[in-house]
Structure formats: C-alpha cells, structure tokens
Amino acid sequence: MTVSKIWVLAEATDGKVATTTLEILAKARELADTVEVVTASGAEIAAEVGAHGATKVLAVGGTEGKLLGAPLAGAIAAAIAAGNGPDAVLMATSYTGRDVAGRLSVKIDAPVITNVVDLVERDGRLAGVEPIFGGVTDVITKFTTDKVGIFLVRPKSFAAEESGGAAASVEELSVPDLGATGTAVVTSRFVEEKTGPSLDEAAVVVSGGRGLGEKDNYQLVEDLAKLLQAAPGASRAIVDAGWVPYSYQVGQTGKVVKPTLYIAAGISGATQHLVGMKGSKNIIAINKDAEAPIFAVSDLGIVGDVHKVLPKLIEALQARS
Amino acid sequence: MANLVAESEFLLSVLSEPQSQGMLLGMNVVVCVKQIPDPADPGALDPQTNTLKRDGKLILDESDSYGVEMALQLVDTAGGGEVTLVSMAPNGEVSGLRTALAMGAAKAVLVSDPALAGSDALGTSKVLAKAIQRAGEADLILTATESSDGYTGVVPEQIAELLQLPSITFAKEITIEGNTLKVQRQTEAGYDEVESPLPAVVSVTAGVVEPRYPSFKGIMAAKSKPVDQVTVADLGIDPSAVGWAGGGQEIVEVAQAEARAGGTIVEDDGEGFQKIVDLLAELKVI
Numbered sequence: 001m002t003v004s005k006i007w008v009l010a011e012a013t014d015g016k017v018a019t020t021t022l023e024i025l026a027k028a029r030e031l032a033d034t035v036e037v038v039t040a041s042g043a044e045i046a047a048e049v050g051a052h053g054a055t056k057v058l059a060v061g062g063t064e065g066k067l068l069g070a071p072l073a074g075a076i077a078a079a080i081a082a083g084n085g086p087d088a089v090l091m092a093t094s095y096t097g098r099d100v101a102g103r104l105s106v107k108i109d110a111p112v113i114t115n116v117v118d119l120v121e122r123d124g125r126l127a128g129v130e131p132i133f134g135g136v137t138d139v140i141t142k143f144t145t146d147k148v149g150i151f152l153v154r155p156k157s158f159a160a161e162e163s164g165g166a167a168a169s170v171e172e173l174s175v176p177d178l179g180a181t182g183t184a185v186v187t188s189r190f191v192e193e194k195t196g197p198s199l200d201e202a203a204v205v206v207s208g209g210r211g212l213g214e215k216d217n218y219q220l221v222e223d224l225a226k227l228l229q230a231a232p233g234a235s236r237a238i239v240d241a242g243w244v245p246y247s248y249q250v251g252q253t254g255k256v257v258k259p260t261l262y263i264a265a266g267i268s269g270a271t272q273h274l275v276g277m278k279g280s281k282n283i284i285a286i287n288k289d290a291e292a293p294i295f296a297v298s299d300l301g302i303v304g305d306v307h308k309v310l311p312k313l314i315e316a317l318q319a320r321s
Numbered sequence: 322m323a324n325l326v327a328e329s330e331f332l333l334s335v336l337s338e339p340q341s342q343g344m345l346l347g348m349n350v351v352v353c354v355k356q357i358p359d360p361a362d363p364g365a366l367d368p369q370t371n372t373l374k375r376d377g378k379l380i381l382d383e384s385d386s387y388g389v390e391m392a393l394q395l396v397d398t399a400g401g402g403e404v405t406l407v408s409m410a411p412n413g414e415v416s417g418l419r420t421a422l423a424m425g426a427a428k429a430v431l432v433s434d435p436a437l438a439g440s441d442a443l444g445t446s447k448v449l450a451k452a453i454q455r456a457g458e459a460d461l462i463l464t465a466t467e468s469s470d471g472y473t474g475v476v477p478e479q480i481a482e483l484l485q486l487p488s489i490t491f492a493k494e495i496t497i498e499g500n501t502l503k504v505q506r507q508t509e510a511g512y513d514e515v516e517s518p519l520p521a522v523v524s525v526t527a528g529v530v531e532p533r534y535p536s537f538k539g540i541m542a543a544k545s546k547p548v549d550q551v552t553v554a555d556l557g558i559d560p561s562a563v564g565w566a567g568g569g570q571e572i573v574e575v576a577q578a579e580a581r582a583g584g585t586i587v588e589d590d591g592e593g594f595q596k597i598v599d600l601l602a603e604l605k606v607i
Contacts, residue, residue, distance in 0.1 A: 013510075067489065067506075067515060069478060093474070095508060099490055102446075102478025111443045111569045114473040122573050131578055132366075139371065140574040147569070152475070184487040184517035192511035204606055228606055240383070240528040246493075246507055253467060253474075261606055263597075278581070282604055284597055290586070297581045300600050304589025312594040320598075320607060 003032045003126050008054065009072065009091035009100055010037035015044040019200070020092035022052050022160035024153050027119055028090055029053035029163060031126065036086070036168075038076055040068050043170045050168040052160065058173040067184040069099025074182070075173045076100070077107035080148055088126050088149035090119075101152050103181070110147035115252070117157040125149070131275060155200075155256045156279065192247065199231045199250065205259045207233035207250055207277070211266020211287055211306050215243040220310040221265055227317045233257065233277075235267045251276035266306040269294030286310070347401025348460040348497065350392040351453050352426065353480070354385040354408050355468045356417030370565070371572040372439055379410065381417035384465035386424070386532035388525045391495060392463050393425045393533070399497065403427035405456045409448050411438040415548055422543035423535030429546070430456045434553040436560035441570060444563040446479035451556035453484065455549070461502065462522045466491055481522035488522040489515050493529045 006028045011018040021037070028035045029052075036056040037049045040063040049057060060075040079085050089104065091097035093115065101112045116128035120140065126149050127142035143149050175182075199205060206228065208221035218238070225232040233255070234248040250257055251273045262280035267273060269285070269292055277283070278297055285298040286309050295301040302309055356379035366372065392404040406421050406429035413433040422429060430452045437448065453462055462484070467474035481488030491507040502521050506513045535543070553560045561567060587596060601607045 067487075069488070069490075070482075073482075095491055095506075098474050099478050099488070102442075102475035103482045105443055105475060106446070106479050106482035109443075111441050112473065112475050113570060114442070114475060127573060136578055136580075137366070138574075138576045138578045139572050140576070141570050141572050143570050145569055179485060180487055180518070181482065181485055182487070184489055184515055184521070186513045186515050188514045189508070190511040190513070228601070236527070242528050242531070246526055246528070247509075247511075261601075261604055282600070283581075283584075284600060286589075286593075286597075290588075295586050296583070298586070299584035300596060301584060301586035302589050302593040302596065303586060304593050308591075309589055309594050309597075312591075313597055316594055316598050317601075317607065 003087045003121065005034040005036070005086040006032040007058070007076070007086040007089045008035060008037050009089065009097055010039040010041065010045060010049055010054075010057070011092065011094060011096055012039065012041040012045050015041065017045050017048045018092070018094070019160055020094060020155045021049070023156065023158045024090050024092060025049065025052040025054060026161045027158040031119060031121070032087070038072065038089075038173060040072060046170050047167040050165045051162050053163040053165050054168045055165070057168045057170045059170055060173045060175060062175060065185050066182065067099070067186060068096045069103050070178050070181045070184070071175045072096070072100045073103030073107060074178050075175045076104055078176045079173060080108055085148050088151060090151050090153055093152045093154050097152055101150050105150055108147055110143065110145065110150060112150045112152055113141050113143070114152045116151050116153045119151065119153075126151070156258050192245070194247075196225070197229065197231045199233055199248070199255045199257055202231035203259055204228045204230035204261045204263070205233050205250070205257050205277070205280070206230045206263045206265065207235065207267060208238060208265050209235035209267030209273070210237040210241075211268070212238070213266075213307065217307065218243055220306070220314065223314050224263070224265075224310060224317075227314065227321070230263075235270070235273045237270075264294050265310060267294055268292040269297070348396060348399040349402045349405065349458050350395055351405050351407055351456050351459040351462045352385070352388045352392045352421070353449055353453070353462065353464040353476075354389065354406050354418065354421055355382045355465075356380065356408060356410055356414055357382045357468060366575065370439060371575050379414045379417050381420040382465065382468055384468065384527050385421070387527050387530055388463040388465055389421045389424050389426060390530045390532040391525050394530065395461065395495060395497060402460070405429065405459075407449055407452045407456055409433070409437055409445065409452070411435055413550065418548060419543045420535065422546045423539040424533055425539060427546065429548045431548050431550045432553065432556065433550050434560065436553050436564045439565035439568065440563050441568045442473040442475050443479060443569070444567045446476050446483060448553060448556065448558060448563055449476070450480050450483035451558060452551070453480070455551065455556060460519050461497075462486070462520070464522065464524045466524045466526055477522055477524035484522065486520055486522050487517035489517060490524040492523045492525050495523060495525075
C-alpha cells in the first residue's frame with residue numbers, strides 16, 4: 001500500500017463521535033496501514049475511534065469556545081511542517097470540516113479535493129471520486145504533487161463499521177500562534193427544537209419543492225410526513241425562498257439522505273437536489289412536468305398537480321389509520 | 322506564489338483599521354461574487370479539459386445576491402461607506418456584475434484573464450485575495466457559502482487564511498457593534514452566536530435576506546459605475562500559478578455513474594394517489 005498514513009478529522013458532540021467520522025474511518029483503514037484521528041475533543045473519544053480502526057488520537061487542546069477551523073488547521077499544518085504529517089487528511093463535508101480544509105489548503109499550498117463519495121488509488125496516489133450533474137457522471141481527481149492530500153468526503157459515502165480495535169492512544173497536538181485568524185469565538189449555542197425523526201436517520205423522508213406554489217402549502221408535506229412517521233425535507237429552492245429553515249435542505253448543500261423511501265413533492269430534480277437523495281432505496285415523485293429530471297430516478301412517478309394528489313393521499317392515509 | 326504569505330502581512334496594513342468604537346463612520350464591505358452559466362441550462366464538461374464549460378452568457382450566481390443584499394444593508398445601518406464587488410472571469414464578462422451594481426454596489430474589480438481558465442478553488446482564492454486588496458480598505462469581506470456551479474465551498478476560508486483574517490462561515494445574520502462582528506452561524510443542531518474583531522471574512526447562507534430587485538434607476542446607474550478590469554499579472558501573480566498549470570490536481574477519469582433503473586411513470590387521472598398508497602403498502606411503510 002502506497003498510502004501509509006491517513007489522518008481523519010474526528011468531530012464529536014458531548015463525547016459521542018459523529019457518524020460521518022466513523023464512516024470515513026471505515027474507508028480510511030481499508031486504504032492505509034495507519035489511521036489516526038485529529039480532534040478538538042480529547043481522550044473521551046479514544047475508545048470509540050479505536051473501535052473503528054484508529055490507533056491514535058491527536059488531541060488539539062485549548063480550543064474551548066473557539067471556532068475550530070483555524071486552530072485545527074494550524075495544528076495539522078504545524079505537524080506537517082515538522083515532518084510528522086500523514087499522506088492524506090480526510091474530513092467530512094461538515095461546517096467544521098470545510099473550515100479546516102480551506103485553511104489547511106492555504107497553509108500547505110495544496111488544493112482540496114471536494115465532494116468526494118469514494119476514494120481510490122491512481123498511480124500510487126489517493127484519488128477522489130466526485131459525482132457531477134446530479135450524479136449522472138463521476139469524475140476521479142488526483143493530486144499532481146506529493147503534498148499532503150486534503151479530501152472533503154460527503155456524508156453517507158461509506159458504511160460505519162467497527163473493526164474491534166482497542167482504545168486509541170492519545171497524544172497532544174499543539175496549536176501554533178494564530179494571530180488574528182484565531183480570534184473568532186463562540187459566545188452561545190442555540191439548539192432548534194425539532195420533533196419527529198431527523199432527516200439523517202428517518203426511514204422515510206417527504207420533501208417539498210417550488211411546485212408547492214407557496215409557503216403555506218408546505219403544510220401538506222408536514223402532514224404527510226407526520227402520517228408516515230417521516231422526516232420533512234426540502235429542496236434548495238424553497239429554503240432559499242425562506243419557506244423552511246436551512247436544516248430541512250436535502251441536496252448537495254444540506255443533507256445527504258438515504259432512506260428506505262423518499263417522496264419528492266413538487267420537486268423538479270435539479271442536480272443540487274438529486275445528489276442528496278439519489279441513494280434512497282425507493283423514490284416516489286409527484287410533479288406536473290412529465291419531463292422533470294426527478295422522474296428519471298423515480299420508482300413511481302405521478303405526473304400531476306401536488307395540490308390535488310397530496311390532499312387525496314393524506315385523506316386516504318388518514319382513513320386507514 | 323511563494324511570496325503570497327509574506328505579502329499577506331503587507332495586506333494587513335492595507336486593510337483598514339477598524340472604525341473607532343461607537344462612532345458610526347460607515348463601513349466598507351467587499352463582496353466576492355461569481356458569474357456563472359445559467360443553472361437552468363444543462364451543464365456540460367469541456368471534452369478537452371474535463372472541467373465545467375463556462376462559455377455561454379453568464380449571470381450573477383443567485384447565492385451571491387444574498388451577500389450583496391447583506392452588504393448593502395450593513396452599509397446602510399453604518400450610515401456610510403460603500404460596497405465593492407470582486408469577481409473573476411476568463412473572458413471579461415460583466416453582465417452578472419452589472420446586476421449587483423444595479424442593486425446598489427458602488428464599484429467592482431474584475432480580474433479577467435485567459436490564464437484563469439481551469440483555476441481550482443485555491444487558485445481562485447489567491448486571485449480573489451489579491452483583488453480584495455486592490456479594492457481598497459475593507460472592514461468586512463462577504464462571500465456566499467459556495468458557488469452554484471462548482472460547489473467546493475472552501476473558498477471563503479482560503480481567502481481568510483490568505484489575508485490572515487478571522488472568518489465565520491455559514492452566517493444567517495450579521496450585526497456590527499463597534500469593532501466587533503457578531504454572527505449567527507448555522508450549525509447541525511441550530512445556530513451559534515460567534516464573534517470576532519473586524520476586519521473579517523464571512524460567508525453568507527442563502528435565503529437569509531431578501532435580495533432587492535434592481536430599480537430602473539439602479540439599472541441605468543449601473544451602466545456607468547466603475548469596473549476596474551485587471552489581469553492576473555496586474556495583481557502581481559505569476560499567470561502560471563493559476564489556471565490549469567497552477568492547479569495541483571488533475572482529473573484522471575470521467576465515467577458514467579451507475580444509473581437507477583427507470584420506474585413506472587403515470588399521468589394523474591384523479592386516482593394517482595392510490596398508486597402511491599399501494600406502493601406504501603407494498604413497502605410496508607403503512
């Protein structure tokens with residue numbers, strides 16, 4: 001194996017490692033002999049990442065209350081400069097992951113390969129597979145230099161799986177002086193109350209798009225979702241229009257979902273959206289335009305008006321329950 | 322490009338000193354905008370280079386209209402100052418910039434150079450950082466969270482690092498109090514309140530403000546607003562450091578992704594809902 005050491009950026013909340021991190025660890029240990037994690041969390045994640053194949057936790061201290069992009073990128077770059085770096089750094093396409101990737105890219109003057117859904121080897125280097133045009137085409141990109149490869153990996157690209165490894169050892173990774181770049185601090189955190197299953201985990205997702213016509217009609221999506229114990233989602237178009245919060249967005253930006261069933265109501269199926277839901281096991285689409293791209297990925301497509309189909313569907317389901 | 326880091330120190334002195342506490346002397350905001358092919362047109366790859374074709378008419382990326390609107394509102398609130406646009410394009414295209422100028426931006430710096438063709442995110446950021454420097458004193462630099470055609474999403478942080486500035490990505494709301502920038506930053510669970518001193522780089526989430534429509538007067542005025550068109554060399558960047566040559570990454574393969582098998586498509590005759598109920602039952606969802 002020519003890729004000998006991979007670092008994975010490990011994100012955790014209250015000591016619980018993010019699923020996206022565990023997914024990447026599963027792939028990383030397939031690719032490299034040594035897999036280590038870099039994290040702003042400390043020893044409390046050593047057992048969990050160890051069980052998923054990491055042998056070492058590189059704990060970046062002193063980040064409490066700070067935005068993590070600058071300190072984590074600073075610590076990784078300093079280790080690389082000191083000759084202790086890996087062959088590649090993998091991180092999830094998350095808020096923190098993107099911040100770290102951008103800063104690190106400048107620090108080591110190397111590009112980032114983004115939106116990666118798979119990692120392969122090409123000519124002895126790690127290369128990223130990125131879907132474009134709504135997932136119709138895959139491009140494989142590799143770096144042309146021997147610098148450390150930075151990859152941003154999409155959520156749900158790999159299945160998280162335990163390796164049965166022992167708890168990882170813990171080592172400090174120090175942060176150099178960051179000057180002005182390290183001055184952004186988090187003063188408070190707000191958690192939006194959400195009821196019902198989350199988009200990430202729901203077995204059924206019902207999403208609405210511009211075809212709903214107006215904001216108030218999103219209630220139809222909410223009603224259907226409730227009946228099916230589904231998570232409500234949305235296309236970027238109606239998020240941008242301010243109908244629903246960003247946290248509802250399914251797509252290239254927003255959440256990648258792979259439920260058992262995905263119902264797209266009034267969504268035409270722009271590239272942006274298809275990438276986020278194409279991996280669903282079953283897809284039902286309702287759209288009045290027979291030419292809409294969403295029908296190309298649908299198991300069942302109803303060419304019709306969502307304002308007519310959805311109320312009847314809701315009524316029929318209510319009658320059954 | 323090796324001198325970029327050294328020059329970023331110089332740049333700090335060029336960026337304006339923050340306004341004195343409590344005095345609303347106005348603020349200058351630079352907004353990075355991208356002109357992209359109309360997303361309504363189907364995308365295509367250039368068969369020679371395997372990158373996105375960008376040869377048709379370009380429009381202002383809708384994602385950027387939120388940053389422009391946010392900047393105009395902040396300048397209004399501050400009681401003075403101006404909004405400057407910074408953009409790059411291989412072919413001197415300005416139609417997208419005119420849209421943002423018509424909304425109310427005062428001027429623009431357009432880096433236009435054939436050498437830019439094929440630039441990756443890092444090359445783009447290096448050029449934009451220099452162009453921001455050229456745009457004059459900036460208290461705040463706004464970008465979108467990502468473009469609607471390339472989607473890399475790393476440019477805001479790269480610009481911030483090149484300029485050695487703090488950055489806050491995914492902003493839903495921005496307020497300025499004295500020298501302090503306060504941002505509501507989108508998170509997985511909700512949002513965080515984040516603060517940093519100015520100057521700073523902030524990426525703005527789409528949909529958080531209502532971009533104004535350019536008025537007729539604005540459209541007419543935009544025609545005579547200054548667009549400072551410069552080349553890569555004008556910015557002191559070696560053209561071989563950007564574009565294809567400067568990339569540091571190459572596409573080695575383009576393949577058709579695995580296609581989903583086509584399903585059943587039916588016209589709704591008033592009973593279409595029943596087909597859905599049947600499938601839901603078959604899948605044991607109900």
